[in-house]
Amino acid sequence: MADTGWPGCAKSLKGVVLDMCGVLYDSGEGDGVAIPGSIEAVKKLKASDLQLRFCTNETQATREKFVAKLQRLGFDISVSEVFSPAPAALAVLKERGLRPHLLVYDGVLPEFDSVDKTNPNCVVIGDAAENFSYQNLNEAFRVLIGLEKPVLFSLGQGRYYKETDGLKLDVGVYMKALEYACDLQAEVIGKPSPMFFQSVLSDMGLQPHEALMIGDDLVNDVGGAQHCGMKGVQVRTGKYSHLPWFVALTSPLFFVPVLIVMKLHQHRTGCL
Amino acid sequence: MADTGWPGCAKSLKGVVLDMCGVLYDSGEGDGVAIPGSIEAVKKLKASDLQLRFCTNETQATREKFVAKLQRLGFDISVSEVFSPAPAALAVLKERGLRPHLLVYDGVLPEFDSVDKTNPNCVVIGDAAENFSYQNLNEAFRVLIGLEKPVLFSLGQGRYYKETDGLKLDVGVYMKALEYACDLQAEVIGKPSPMFFQSVLSDMGLQPHEALMIGDDLVNDVGGAQHCGMKGVQVRTGKYSHLPWFVALTSPLFFVPVLIVMKLHQHRTGCL
Numbered sequence: 001m002a003d004t005g006w007p008g009c010a011k012s013l014k015g016v017v018l019d020m021c022g023v024l025y026d027s028g029e030g031d032g033v034a035i036p037g038s039i040e041a042v043k044k045l046k047a048s049d050l051q052l053r054f055c056t057n058e059t060q061a062t063r064e065k066f067v068a069k070l071q072r073l074g075f076d077i078s079v080s081e082v083f084s085p086a087p088a089a090l091a092v093l094k095e096r097g098l099r100p101h102l103l104v105y106d107g108v109l110p111e112f113d114s115v116d117k118t119n120p121n122c123v124v125i126g127d128a129a130e131n132f133s134y135q136n137l138n139e140a141f142r143v144l145i146g147l148e149k150p151v152l153f154s155l156g157q158g159r160y161y162k163e164t165d166g167l168k169l170d171v172g173v174y175m176k177a178l179e180y181a182c183d184l185q186a187e188v189i190g191k192p193s194p195m196f197f198q199s200v201l202s203d204m205g206l207q208p209h210e211a212l213m214i215g216d217d218l219v220n221d222v223g224g225a226q227h228c229g230m231k232g233v234q235v236r237t238g239k240y241s242h243l244p245w246f247v248a249l250t251s252p253l254f255f256v257p258v259l260i261v262m263k264l265h266q267h268r269t270g271c272l
Numbered sequence: 273m274a275d276t277g278w279p280g281c282a283k284s285l286k287g288v289v290l291d292m293c294g295v296l297y298d299s300g301e302g303d304g305v306a307i308p309g310s311i312e313a314v315k316k317l318k319a320s321d322l323q324l325r326f327c328t329n330e331t332q333a334t335r336e337k338f339v340a341k342l343q344r345l346g347f348d349i350s351v352s353e354v355f356s357p358a359p360a361a362l363a364v365l366k367e368r369g370l371r372p373h374l375l376v377y378d379g380v381l382p383e384f385d386s387v388d389k390t391n392p393n394c395v396v397i398g399d400a401a402e403n404f405s406y407q408n409l410n411e412a413f414r415v416l417i418g419l420e421k422p423v424l425f426s427l428g429q430g431r432y433y434k435e436t437d438g439l440k441l442d443v444g445v446y447m448k449a450l451e452y453a454c455d456l457q458a459e460v461i462g463k464p465s466p467m468f469f470q471s472v473l474s475d476m477g478l479q480p481h482e483a484l485m486i487g488d489d490l491v492n493d494v495g496g497a498q499h500c501g502m503k504g505v506q507v508r509t510g511k512y513s514h515l516p517w518f519v520a521l522t523s524p525l526f527f528v529p530v531l532i533v534m535k536l537h538q539h540r541t542g543c544l
Contacts, residue, residue, distance in 0.1 A: 169449075
């Protein structure tokens with residue numbers, strides 16, 4: 001057998017991609033809170049010879065503001081290391097000459113400043129949270145149903161995420177709503193889109209089997225990465241943190257020493 | 273061949289079931305407006321020897337208030353002739369001992385006055401319109417995700433309907449949203465549920481092949497009726513009335529004389 005199993009992957013591992021919300025921090029009032037151990041985990045990964053990138057479906061702020069928040073929480077992260085759907089969507093819109101009707105969180109609007117939004121010929125939805133009012137969703141629906149060839153872009157397809165005050169509906173729920181209303185299929189930009197993972201791999205200059213994705217979402221993080229040929233590991237923080245002992249067992253803090261030991265010593269142990 | 277084709281059906285026809293919104297009237301500000309010809313069509317049907325019932329997925333008002341509105345518009349309709357999802361849902365809740373969390377339009381709340389709503393163990397959604405805020409949908413989601421066996425009832429599964437100021441998202445869109453969020457399948461009460469059509473047939477004392485459904489929705493009216501063994505006819509008023517000439521061609525006013533002539537004279541002509 002070639003190096004396709006976990007120990008083989010660890011041997012050839014050259015890069016790690018971390019999901020952010022639910023892995024590094026829980027969102028909520030203000031900046032949210034860092035998940036215990038995650039700041040140290042990022043430090044240790046950066047001190048290793050593994051490449052590190054961050055991959056988020058966060059669409060409630062511009063990438064710059066989002067990274068500034070993470071820095072305030074204590075993370076050593078820069079904008080160029082972070083991949084998020086809004087800049088990827090902007091590139092697609094410009095490439096295809098599309099003019100979007102936006103149903104997104106106010107904070108992410110500046111990402112779309114440079115695109116023509118008059119007489120829209122597509123709809124872009126992100127995690128708009130409270131902006132997902134009946135009126136706003138109906139307006140997006142009317143734009144779509146009025147187009148000869150309706151095009152809907154969804155910045156992610158998550159079902160829900162965890163904030164400090166509980167679970168909250170994510171953009172995928174509203175994507176399904178508009179898909180049903182207009183009898184169409186949305187184009188997903190962000191995880192688990194293979195194109196999105198590929199852009200992260202390209203930035204690291206790595207092949208899929210050389211990179212590992214760590215996330216709290218089985219479909220969007222782990223499944224999306226595996227679909228690209230990457231390894232995927234699911235932590236039990238974030239939306240899966242209902243059982244406290246899982247946190248200690250499977251937080252990034254637990255994985256990082258294992259990864260580094262396996263990488264540095266090329267051990268074929270620690271199969272997950 | 274038995275009497276399964278249209279002329280045969282017309283020969284044995286003993287009852288007609290009319291959809292309401294988009295067939296008899298267009299909803300909108302105030303009471304909405306009667307569709308030209310529909311008041312006369314109801315009159316002619318009542319004067320014939322055909323039984324007549326009304327079947328609606330309207331869930332923005334109690335049946336009493338809804339019928340009063342239709343009467344103000346000029347229709348000869350009584351409460352006992354109208355079948356709507358809320359009373360049907362109430363019967364199901366009581367039969368199964370379920371306590372609902374309601375996400376419905378304020379006007380229909382009184383229909384559920386008699387059911388215990390403390391410590392809910394299911395969710396009921398109707399066409400809540402502006403009540404489909406992010407906060408309200410999230411609250412319904414949290415109730416469902418917190419249940420060991422989540423049960424979601426949807427009062428209809430329509431995609432959208434037409435009001436005087438344009439198309440509006442219907443309850444089915446939010447049903448799909450919650451189905452995706454919680455990875456479950458809703459139980460639909462109302463059209464096109466076979467149980468709902470069966471209750472109308474039972475009330476008329478007719479077999480399915482003896483009744484005809486006339487509606488503006490291909491899935492919920494025509495498809496639902498046909499699935500029960502009834503005949504279904506789609507009018508082009510309501511959500512399909514973009515082309516004005518369709519209105520004259522396929523409004524109930526057009527069908528009624530054809531039906532009555534076919535019924536009374538037992539003609540085998542006029543196959544649709």
